[in-house]
Amino acid sequence: xxxxxxxxxxxxxxxxxxxxxxxxxxxxxxxxxxxxxxxxxxxxxxxxxxxxxxxxxxxxxxxxxxxxxxxxxxxxxxxxxxxxxxxxxxxxxxxxxxxxxxxxxxxxxxxxxxxxxxxxxxxxxxxxxxxxxxxxxxxxxxxxxxxxxxxxxxxxxxxxxxxxxxxxxxxxxxxxxxxxxxxxxxxxxxxxxxxxxxxxxxxxxxxxxxxxxxxxxxxxxxxxxxxxxxxxxxxxxxxxxxxxxxxxxxxxxxxxxxxxxxxxxxxxxxxxxxxxxxxxxxxxxxxxxxxxxxxxxxxxxxxxxxxxxxxxxxxxxxxxxxxxxxxxxxxxxxxxxxxxxxxxxxxxxxxxxxxxxxxxxxxxxxxxxxxxxxxxxxxxxxxxxxxxxxxxxxxxxxxxxxxxxxxxxxxxxxxxxxxxxxxxxxxxxxxxxxxxxxxxxxxxxxxxxxxxxxxxxxxxxxxxxxxxxxxxxxxxxxxxxxxxxxxxxxxxxxxxxxxxxxxxxxxxxxxxxxxxxxxxxxxxxxxxxxxxxxxxxxxxxxxxxxxxxxxxxxxxxxxxxxxxxxxxxxxxxxxxxxxxxxxxxxxxxxxxxxxxxxxxxxxxxxxxxxxxxxxxxxxxxx
Amino acid sequence: xxxxxxxxxxxxxxxxxxxxxxxxxxxxxxxxxxxxxxxxxxxxxxxxxxxxxxxxxxxxxxxxxxxxxxxxxxxxxxxxxxxxxxxxxxxxxxxxxxxxxxxxxxxxxxxxxxxxxxxxxxxxxxxxxxxxxxxxxxxxxxxxxxxxxxxxxxxxxxxxxxxxxxxxxxxxxxxxxxxxxxxxxxxxxxxxxxxxxxxxxxxxxxxxxxxxxxxxxxxxxxxxxxxxxxxxxxxxxxxxxxxxxxxxxxxxxxxxxxxxxx
Numbered sequence: 110x111x112x113x114x115x116x117x118x119x120x121x122x123x124x125x126x127x128x129x130x131x132x133x134x135x136x137x138x139x140x141x142x143x144x145x146x147x148x149x150x151x152x153x154x155x156x157x158x159x160x161x162x163x164x165x166x167x168x169x170x171x172x173x174x175x176x177x178x179x180x181x182x183x184x185x186x187x188x189x190x191x192x193x194x195x196x197x198x199x200x201x202x203x204x205x206x207x208x209x210x211x212x213x214x215x216x217x218x219x220x221x222x223x224x225x226x227x228x229x230x231x232x233x234x235x236x237x238x239x240x241x242x243x244x245x246x247x248x249x250x251x252x253x254x255x256x257x258x259x260x261x262x263x264x265x266x267x268x269x270x271x272x273x274x275x276x277x278x279x280x281x282x283x284x285x286x287x288x289x290x291x292x293x294x295x296x297x298x299x300x301x302x303x304x305x306x307x308x309x310x311x312x313x314x315x316x317x318x319x320x321x322x323x324x325x326x327x328x329x330x331x332x333x334x335x336x337x338x339x340x341x342x343x344x345x346x347x348x349x350x351x352x353x354x355x356x357x358x359x360x361x362x363x364x365x366x367x368x369x370x371x372x373x374x375x376x377x378x379x380x381x382x383x384x385x386x387x388x389x390x391x392x393x394x395x396x397x398x399x400x401x402x403x404x405x406x407x408x409x410x411x412x413x414x415x416x417x418x419x420x421x422x423x424x425x426x427x428x429x430x431x432x433x434x435x436x437x438x439x440x441x442x443x444x445x446x447x448x449x450x451x452x453x454x455x456x457x458x459x460x461x462x463x464x465x466x467x468x469x470x471x472x473x474x475x476x477x478x479x480x481x482x483x484x485x486x487x488x489x490x491x492x493x494x495x496x497x498x499x500x501x502x503x504x505x506x507x508x509x510x511x512x513x514x515x516x517x518x519x520x521x522x523x524x525x526x527x528x529x530x531x532x533x534x535x536x537x538x539x540x541x542x543x544x545x546x547x548x549x550x551x552x553x554x555x556x557x558x559x560x561x562x563x564x565x566x567x568x569x570x571x572x573x574x575x576x577x578x579x580x581x582x583x584x585x586x587x588x589x590x591x592x593x594x595x596x597x598x599x600x601x602x603x604x605x606x607x608x609x610x611x612x613x614x615x616x617x618x619x620x621x622x623x624x625x626x627x628x629x630x631x632x633x634x635x636x637x638x639x640x641x642x643x644x645x646x647x648x649x650x651x652x653x654x655x656x657x658x659x660x661x662x663x664x665x666x667x668x669x670x671x672x673x674x675x676x677x678x679x680x681x682x683x684x685x686x687x688x689x690x691x692x693x694x695x696x697x698x699x700x701x702x703x704x705x706x707x708x709x710x711x712x713x714x715x716x717x718x719x720x721x722x723x724x725x726x727x728x729x730x731x
Numbered sequence: 732x733x734x735x736x737x738x739x740x741x742x743x744x745x746x747x748x749x750x751x752x753x754x755x756x757x758x759x760x761x762x763x764x765x766x767x768x769x770x771x772x773x774x775x776x777x778x779x780x781x782x783x784x785x786x787x788x789x790x791x792x793x794x795x796x797x798x799x800x801x802x803x804x805x806x807x808x809x810x811x812x813x814x815x816x817x818x819x820x821x822x823x824x825x826x827x828x829x830x831x832x833x834x835x836x837x838x839x840x841x842x843x844x845x846x847x848x849x850x851x852x853x854x855x856x857x858x859x860x861x862x863x864x865x866x867x868x869x870x871x872x873x874x875x876x877x878x879x880x881x882x883x884x885x886x887x888x889x890x891x892x893x894x895x896x897x898x899x900x901x902x903x904x905x906x907x908x909x910x911x912x913x914x915x916x917x918x919x920x921x922x923x924x925x926x927x928x929x930x931x932x933x934x935x936x937x938x939x940x941x942x943x944x945x946x947x948x949x950x951x952x953x954x955x956x957x958x959x960x961x962x963x964x965x966x967x968x969x970x971x972x973x974x975x976x977x978x979x980x981x982x983x984x985x986x987x988x989x990x991x992x993x
Contacts, residue, residue, distance in 0.1 A: 196914065197916075206899055210901040210902070211900060255898075258900065
C-alpha cells in the first residue's frame, strides 16, 4: 500500500474543511480526488506533501508514518497548478533541482534530465528559460521536475487547470502514459469529472470535506450510492419512486427492481431514488419497438443535435406526481421531464420537437437508502443536553451521521460559540465518530432551515426542557415546524431507551411518511409501535371503516418492515377532544416517542407538547 | 509620427535651470582653478579623511542594511502576524521623516542625557558625536531602500517557489540559496546601490549626530558645507565634484544592470 490516510482532519477557523478522511491507495495506482471548490481536495494533497499540517489523523507513505514529517523528508513529487517553475533556471536546471539538492554528480544529473525531457517530449529544450516556453510546456517541465528524483508518490494539484482545452487533452494522454510506464503511485486532484474519468484508476468524490464514495469510474458512473455522486458525476435522471412488491413504482408505471439490488421489496411505500443515465433512456417511434421497461408515451420537448447523437428532453405525463431530482424541474413545467441521449441514426429521421414517442428505461440503478442524517441544535443559552443525548441516540439507531449546529445570536461572538461547540464536539467523538459540527449566525428558525438545505440533513433535533411548559414550542419552533421539509424531533425530557413508539395518525391526513419513519426508528431501536387514531363516538360507520382500513394498512407496512405493531382505534367519547384522547393514550401506553404528521396548523401540536414532556417527532406530510 | 519639437523643447527649457545647469556648474567651478588647485584641494588631510570616511560609512551601511533589509522583507512578505501592517508603515517611515528630525531623535536616545545614552555614558560608551553615531543615523535613514527593492520580488513569489523546492527535498537554506537568492539578485543589487548612494550624500541627520568633528566624524557632505561656509569655495567644489562623479557612476551602473535584468 503506497498511501494510507487514516481519519485525516483539517479545520479552518474551527470548521472542518477535511473531515476524517480514510483512504488506501495501491502501488502504481492513479487515484483521482474529484470535488468542487471548497471540497477540501487540495488541502488533502497538501497535507500528504507536508505543506499543510493536519489537525488530526495519520498519513502513511510506503508504510512510513509521515504525518508530522517535514516536506523535504517525505519523498513526494508535487505538480502545482501554477507550475512554480523557477524562472531564473533553465529547463534542465529546473529538472535537475531535486537531484542537485541530493548532491547527485553533475554528469548523472545531466543524463537523468535528458531522459526525462525525452519522456515529457521536451527533448532539446534543456537550455531554454521558462519565459520562452508555453503553458503546456511549462507543465511538462513541472512533471519532469517532480519525477526526476523518483519520488515515492506523485501528487498533482489541478495540473491542467490553467491550460486551454486542446492542450489539456494532449497533456492528459501524456500523463496517463508516463504514469503507466513508470508505475509511480499518483494522486491527481481535479474538479473536472471528465478528466477524472479519463485518468483515474479509481476516483474518490469529495463534498465539503467528506469523502462520499470511492470507486472505479465505471462504478461511480453506473452504480453510485449517493445522490450527490449520481448528479455530480455525469448528468442523467434521478427520479423518486416508491417501492412496491412488483418493483419500483414511478407514477402509473412500475419497473422491476434491478437485479442484485439489495432493496427489500417488502418496504411497501418506501421511497427510493432511481438513477437512469440519459443514454439509458430508450426513445422509440412506437411502443412495440421498446426493448427496455416502458414508461409510457411522451412528447419531445427539446431536441439538440450534437453530431454523434441527439440530446432530448421528454415530457412524460404518465410519470405525473413523480418527483424529479434531476433534471431539476423548470418553473411552470407541466409534466415530469426526462433527459435522453440517442445515438445518431444515419438512415432514420431525427426526433422532432412535439413528436409523440414511446419512452422506456434500458438500464437504471437504485441509489442507496440513506440513514437519517440528523442535525442537532445545540443551545448554549439553555445549557440543554436533552436534545443532544436523545438526538445522538436516534442517529445511532438509524445509523446515520449527525451534525451539531449552534446558532450565534446577535449578542454572541461567533468565535466563542465555535470554541464551545468544538469542545463539546471533541468530547463526543468517541461516542459518535461521524459527528460533525457547524456554526451559523442569525435567526434561529431561518438558519436551521438554511443549514438543513445546504447540509442536506434529513432530521432536525431541537430540545426544550427548561422553562414553564406554557412557553414550549414558542414562536421560532412553530415557524420551524411550519416550514420544515424534513422531520423535526422535539425533545423535552430524556428517555433512556426507545422501546415504545406511538404513531398518531389523527392529526391530519393519514400519512405514510409518519408510519414509515416511525417504523424505521422502531426497527433500529427494536421498539414496538402503536398506530393510533382518535375517532369520535358519533362518527359515521363509513369513516370508522376507512380509519380501520388505514390502520390495517399501516400495521401491514410495519409488519413488513419487521416491526411489532398494533392498531389503536381511540374512542374520543361523546365530548372528548382529539388532544385529550391522545394525551390519555400517551400516559397509558407510557410511550418513549410520539410520531405525528407535521400539523398544518400548529395548535394541536402546541397543545400536546405543552401538556406532555415526551419526545415528539413531527413528520412533514408529502 | 507626431511632431515632438514643441513639447520636448518646452520640457528641456524648463529642466535646464532646474536640473541640468546645476550639475554642469559643479564641474565648471571645480575646474576653474586648474588641475593643480583641484588636486591640492583634494589632497588636504581633511578632504582625504572626509571622502574616505564617507565611503567607509556608505559601505558599512549598505552591507548591514542589505542583510537587515532582506531579512525584514522576508519576514514581512512571508509571514502574516498581528501588527504586520503597522510594522510595514514603521519600517518605511524613514523616507518620510525629515533627516534633521532623525538626527535629533537619535541624540535624544543615545546622547549623553538620552533615554539609553544616560546608562551607557557612565560606562564610557558614547555613540553620539562619534563614527558609530554616524553609522546609526545612516542605517536609519537608508533602511527603506533595501526593503523597497527586495520585498516586491518576494511578494510576487507567493510561496509557490519555496513549497516547490521543499517538496523536492531542498532544505530551507538550500531553498534560500538556490531559489530565493537568485531571484532576489536584481533587487539586492539595486537596493544596495541606492543605499550606498543615499548614505554617501546624507547630510541632515549626519550633521546632527556627528558634531561635525573634522578628522573624526566629518563626512564629505559635511566637509563641503564647512568649506563653503568658510569661503573655500574651490575646495568645497573639488570634493563635491568627486562625490558627484561617484554618484553618477553608481547610477549608471544601476541603469545598466536594470537593463540587463529585463
